[in-house]
Amino acid sequence: MHELRFGLTAPAQCSYLPEQQEQLVFLLPEQPLDAGLYQQLLQLNFRRSGEQVYTPHCPACRACQSVRISHADFNASRSQRRLLHKAARDGWHYKLCDSASSDYFALFSAYINYKHHDSSMFPPTRSQLEAMLDCSWLTVRYLEQYHQQQLVAVSIVDDTADAFSAVYTFFHPDVQAYSPGLLAILYLIQCAAAQQKQWVYLGYQIDECRKMAYKAAFLPQQRFIQGQWHSFG
Template sequence: MTELRFGLTAAMPCSYLPSQQEQLVFLLPEQPLDASLYQQLLQLNFRRSAEQVYTPHCPSCQACQSVRIAPEHFAPSASQRRLLNKASRLGWRYQLDNDTAGDYYPLFADYIRHKHADGSMFPPAPEQLEGMLNCSWLAVRLLKQFYQGELVAVTIVDETTDALSAVYTFYQPAVSQFSPGILAILFLLQAAMQRQKKWLYLGYQIDACQKMAYKAAFLPQQRFIQGQWRSFG
């Protein structure tokens, strides 16, 4: 990896653990960045936000653990198999493509208003979605889920040579009972196998945050803890 320059944000209240202070290390702007370099940074606990990449560097907390799964070794649980079978019976389908120019904002805004009205992304704004969809140095894909012929869920996905990385999932609140967030991961694991990817990255897991608990159910998995990847399950 070439020599890179990083910055450190000021401490601020953590949006996941209110008792903690959050700080981020980020790659300073105007440095060469491409999919190959980002692939290396993914392996070091970094994530993408719009055109920037960052990693948690909190003064007294190491709760954020990046999660990745090797698709060829993943074994769905009984409940995950039941969910996939249910989706298949109902004619649920997905596709992974690069059509990021569609009008996905109404679905995104509806999701934020209904599911995260108490979160940092409320109120929704078009710029939030545009920042995730558009990246000049990386291939951004969309995993789309369809139910009864209608687009009901979208997952923004970064693609590198050896990995898919799930950025954000949003969906119609009316289909929450079908667990589209869990289906998104199961479908991405299938897509990663088809594309012969080594890893699917799921972002950060925080054990004390209930909203993230679902990631721990995908086994076997690896988590980035204290500077190294450790295997679970």
């Protein structure tokens, strides 16, 4: 990895742990980025948001732990297998697309209005969505989930030579009972196996944050803690 220049954001209240102050280290703009370099940064606890690459660097907290799963080692739990069977029985299917098959904004809006009406993402805007969908230096793919031929969920997925990295999943509120966020991870692990990607990155896990508890159920997994990957499960 060639020499890179980084910046540090000012402290702000953490959106996941309100009692903590958040700071991010981010790659300064106008530096050459490509999928190969990003894959190396993924291995060092970085994530992508739009065109920007960042990692938490908080003054008094190290709760954010990047999570990744090897499809070769993953062992679906009984409840995860039941969920897959239920979805298949009820006409649920998915496809991994190289481009958006339709305009996702209505689905995205329904999700934000239902799930995040009290967050900084409300009200939903096209610019929010487009910042996640597009990246000039990286292949972005779209895991679409269908129920009875209707598009009900979309996951934005970064594609590198060795990994799929889940960026964001949104779905229609009417299908929440099918746990489309969990299905997205299970389907993405299947896609990684089919395309011979070693890893599926799930973003950050914060044990104290209830909204992120679902990631801990995918085992075995690795977490990036104090500069190293550690195995769990």
